[in-house]
Amino acid sequence: MKLTETHTTTNVDVRVIGVGGAGCSSLIRLQECGSSSLSMLGIDTGSAAQNLPNDIESITIGNGFGSGGNSETAVEHFSEAELAVEDFVEEADVVIILAGLGRGTGSGLSPRIADIARRSGALTIAAVNMxxxxxxxxxxxxxxxxxSALKNATDAVITMNNDDLSKLNSASSSLNGAFQLADLNIANAVRAITTELESSPERRAAVLQSLGDAGxxxxLAGSSDGLHAGRTAVSExxxxxSSEFSRVASVVIHVEGGIGLSLGQVAEAVTELRVKVGRRADVHVSSQRLIGMGQELKVTLVLAGIELVRQVEEQPSRLTRVKERQSVVPTVSVFETEAPKRTRGPVLLPTG
Ligand SMILES: Nc1nc2c(ncn2[C@@H]2O[C@H](COP(=O)(O)OP(=O)(O)OP(=O)(O)O)[C@@H](O)[C@H]2O)c(=O)[nH]1
Ligand SMILES: [Mg+2]
Structure with missing residues (x-):
């Protein structure tokens, strides 16, 4: 296991496109989570793009009343946005597409947008809610x-199952609360990936490779506080x-905590992660200290190249077997962002 710590940053041009109501709402959450420096574009057939803050580009297509849950209707109007999308993705290194699947706009347009992004030469990742x-x-x-259309049109699809969120959220909480949590998880995943992409060139190459290769x-996300918060958050x-993973090729883990977040807590989270995914997975770690978080610790995990237990009972593909044989010594890379500057103080810090 290799532990490296690096503070280098590289410029990777990452552009994010939110599609449909859910996609646009994830953009807002992403911005609130501190990713305001990313270029963002929202596209909708309804009112979601119009309601985005001014610093997010927006395009409304059709009559502005939505597609009525019909992806064909949304696609009929896509020509109105095509040129603007081509312009937006031009020269991007990475394009991340956010959408909730199941209704009209996100389902219909995100594969089209992915097509344009990939043709422009950008690594194209979709992060979607089922x-x-x-x-x-x-x-x-x-x-x-x-x-499945998105899988064909992108380099990687990161999937969030809404039903998993209801387990995380208490049964009594509202649907809106669950959607907010979905937005937050997607936003955290995007942030975990962009933090990795903007670190050293080696780490960037490793993450691009793991996401690009991944099926x-x-x-997944979890949070905890108190003793062993790192371990408990990963367990959570x-x-x-409800999915069980028989194979995980690589993991991007992003750990957030208050200003007392210690390297020990991050290491504990990574150790628990190893227990869950096995020693063969490559693990990329980033962490961030945020003033408002107090004692809470949150983890967001992007598991790439997964196979579910029920899939493995089938004969593994030749490609999988070859990849298993070729699998290299796994690495762990750790990147810790600088602590935020405190404007007020003194504050009692929790001990590590
Ligand atoms: N993350 C998140 N998911 C949502 C939200 N609202 C709905 N969803 C999920 O996303 C799916 C698509 O919903 P929308 O994004 O509202 O639909 P749309 O893509 O705008 O499509 P139309 O409204 O039919 O044109 C739904 O089936 C929900 O599962 C939200 O605010 N956040
Ligand atoms: Mg809509």
């Missing part, structure tokens, strides 16, 4: 279709999903 089961069979089927990826993240 609908709740209770949203019905129709939405779930159309989400699955859109998901399926999934985002894995408890939040």
């Amino acid at each position: 609908p709740f089961e209770f949203e019905g069979r129709f939405r779930n089927q159309s989400a699955v279709q859109a998901h 399926d990826s999934v985002v 993240a894995f408890d939040s999903t």
